Amino acid sequence: MAVTKKAEGVGKEKKKGGFRETVLLLVLGVGIALLLQAFVVGSFYIPSISMENTLLVNDRVFVNKLAGAPGRGDIVVFKGWRGGEDTIKRVIGVGGDKVVCCDSKNRITVNGTALDEESYLFPGDFASGDKFNVTVPKGQLWLMGDHRTASADARSHMQEPGGGFISEDAVIGTAVMRYWPLNRATIFTRPETFDKVK
Template sequence: MTVTGSGDKAGSDVTATPPGQGEAAPGEPEQTAAAPGGPREPGASKKSGWRESVLLVSVGVVAALLVHFFVVDSVYIPSESMEQTLLINDRVVVDKLSGDVGRGEVVVFKGWDGTTTIKRVIGVGGDRVKCCDAQKRVTVNGVPLDEESYLHPQDFPSQERFDVTVPKGRLWLMGDHRASSEDSRAYRDDGSLGTISTDDVVGRAFALYWPLSRMATLPVPETFSKVR
């Protein structure tokens, strides 16, 4: 309500009446001024509360949809290609605003056949990714990777040999269960050396949230910090 006159109190529900006007005659009962807008209809406050509730729910739904489409997403793991890091039917949270993709990150992307795929980034644009050195390790720019922390315990770094320099703006990706993963190694003859464009990346998988017994974050393995 807009308060007029310097003597009115904020929050008052009555309108000030000029002196001499509207005063009750002697012996007559005073009349109480009606609230601005006239008397409220029965149930008006309930209707108002209902409308506010609907508005709040609507705003919440819109906000949740915006977050889902532009900020985070949830995906489930359909295959064993990322074991032991991710098992079949695990569910992970994907950050769609993660920015530049880095080595060692687990990312969701539009795969070689157009389907949504999840793998680990081994090399970024300009990297030379090679397998294998004398100890049968994958190397990136000549630096051997210690993959024990994420590689399937009964697997090898790679049974296939390769030596690829990743083009600018593209990524070389591999699954953590190398023997069961169809990744960059399988598409080296596709004209892009098996790499995928950074533009095809949906986002970074940063946390495993289901099942609850396996809840964990998905940090970048320490070995990638040694690559230059």
């Protein structure tokens, strides 16, 4: 009898230890997930048509918060023009770039190099209905939506303080992947046209 009671006691201790380990691992997992979301990877929901067809309403993207300074062609989430709301647009120009619209073929040029935007512009859309000629200040970005006729982007804010530019410090991160809906999941790459800009 004594042996049986001892074995039962050991079994109960093992069950208690296993439960504690499970709870500890669960808390640790949640803690790591929260830290990753706060400092490394975030999820962003697309609320508007301004980035069609690259991003559609209700799409969800993962954003890399440790990607460093954004480059031309990157899709970034940032604290935007509308009262600091999270906003998503494409980087067209970085600090020091001269961004002009448009050349004789109605293309945006960056430092004199014409962009071939066909791969990401909304089908049938054009570079811009608004003319502009800006030099991006150091530490700032010139951002535009891919659905130009439906995007309230840098062009819409040129008359405001800041001239429509967004500070690199306002960038939350670079969009790296659309993960929802699953049938449209894709990893984002920088369009090749930006490789030609010097």
